[in-house]
Every structure is written in C-alpha cells, then in structure tokens.
Amino acid sequence: DSGVTQTPKHLITATGQRVTLRCSPRSGDLSVYWYQQSLDQGLQFLIQYYNGEERAKGNILERFSAQQFPDLHSELNLSSLELGDSALYFCASSTRQGSSGYTFGSGTRLTVV
C-alpha cells in the first residue's frame, strides 16, 4: 500500500456518460497530480493541485475537470465520455514541490463502451 488511495479501481461506462474518480493523497502530502496512461499516448500529465489550488495544467481536455478539497482529497471529473478516454488514470501525491519523488496510487481503469 503506497498510502495514496484511488477509487474505484475499475469503471465501465457508456459513451456520453460522466464519471468521477477519487483520490486520497498520502498523509502529509499537499500536492496531488493526475495522470492518464493509455497504450498510444503513454503517461500524460493532466493537472496538479497544491493545498486546494490548481498549480499546473497539462494535456487535460475541456471535458475533464478536477478539484482538491479542504481535506486534500481530489476528484477528477470526466464528462461526455468517448471511447478514446478509456485508459488508466493515476493519482500521485508529493510533499510541497515533489522534490523527493511522487507516490502513486494503484489507478482507476476506465473502460468506455
């Protein structure tokens, strides 16, 4: 157990639907990062939050949004889902600026049918 908890582990949903992925960071970590891993795109950085505030954005689609709550857990919302959104979604957390490496959760496998 890495200390980063992601739920659910698996999600199967239909095109056009909306889902929410949840992440609880390791105790004491203020930064949360979301990554998408697919076979054709590799590991893509989506977005980072630090202590409730958005700090960096990567290749995140407009259909996707995220937030970090006062208790530091984070949610990634994916809407108007398309087949191509099928992927592993990872959350990672780190200390203030990630200078000691990230701790990853075990991921949520999203399948859009």
Place this chain on the structure above:
Amino acid sequence: SQQGEEDPQALSIQEGENATMNCSYKTSINNLQWYRQNSGRGLVHLILIRSNEREKHSGRLRVTLDTSKKSSSLLITASRAADTASYFCATDISTDKLIFGTGTRLQVFP
C-alpha cells in the same frame, strides 16, 4: 509531447545479468527521476538525481546523469525475475509536474 524518450523500448535478459536503460530529454531540468511499473499497477519511485549530480546509487541501482548531453542511464545489476517491469524516466522541469518518458519494458528470464 514526451519530454523523455527511453531506449531500448524493450529489453530481455537472463537472471544475473545487468540491465541498462537510457533516457534522453529535451529541456533543462531540476532533477530526473526513475520509476518502475509492474503490469497495470501504479508507478513506484526508484531514485532521484539532481541536475548538479552526476551519479547516484541505491542498492542494485545506479543512475548517471549527463546534463550536457541531456541524457541519463539506469543500471540494474545482478537482475532478478522480480525486476521484470516497465521503467520510466521522468523529468522535473518546473517543480509543478513531472513529464514521463515512453518507458522501457524489461523482461528478466529465470
């Protein structure tokens, strides 16, 4: 786009042999990190080397960094079947995010 590219894409070796993976990147970095991923699982942080360091060791792992060539290598000595996994380099260019490379799939045969 990927900041880092690993070479080779795949590597197969026998137990006891050494495995070397290389990573090249494009822009200046604060640090470079190596991660391991077992099939379909989360990534595990292995080692971090800062831009002012040239070599770092951790157990059977040895990492080198050449900032003039924008490249790094990961050496796993005396490999074991349990080392079978994908290995990724990741570059810290802005302290706000890590950009991951394309990964090397390592297969270690008993």
